[in-house]
Amino acid sequence: MSTMDAPSVARVIAEQLREHPERWTQRVFARNAQGGEVEHDSEEAVCWCLHGFIRQVLQLPAGVVQTPTAILSAFELAAVGKSYDPRTSDGVGFVGWQDAKERTVADIISVCDLVAAA
Secondary structure, three states: OOOOOHHHHHHHHHHHHHHOHHHEOOOOOEEOOOOOEEOOOOOOOOEEOHHHHHHHHOOOOOOOOOOOHHHHHHHHHHHHOOOOOOOOOOOOHHHHHHHOOOOOHHHHHHHHHHHHHO
């Protein structure tokens, strides 16, 4: 498991998406080459949603391991303008934001750039 901070994670994701924008997906943590849903840490994964990318970069195994709150909060703030609060029931707002139909990979890179600059 990685001990990277949010800016470091964001830089890795932004770099990967600049080189390979096709590695971003929506509505699931990760997809295989056929477009099927897989876990973010699957060897078959070829593209990830933003949260899946974060978990993949941090090398968090699927299942019970939580994404660190400080990292979720940094991405939450950059994407939707508020800090992540694990005590609320509305979940991670940047997930819904990134899953919006109008969202583009350029939007994801921009959020990563904001987090990286923090």
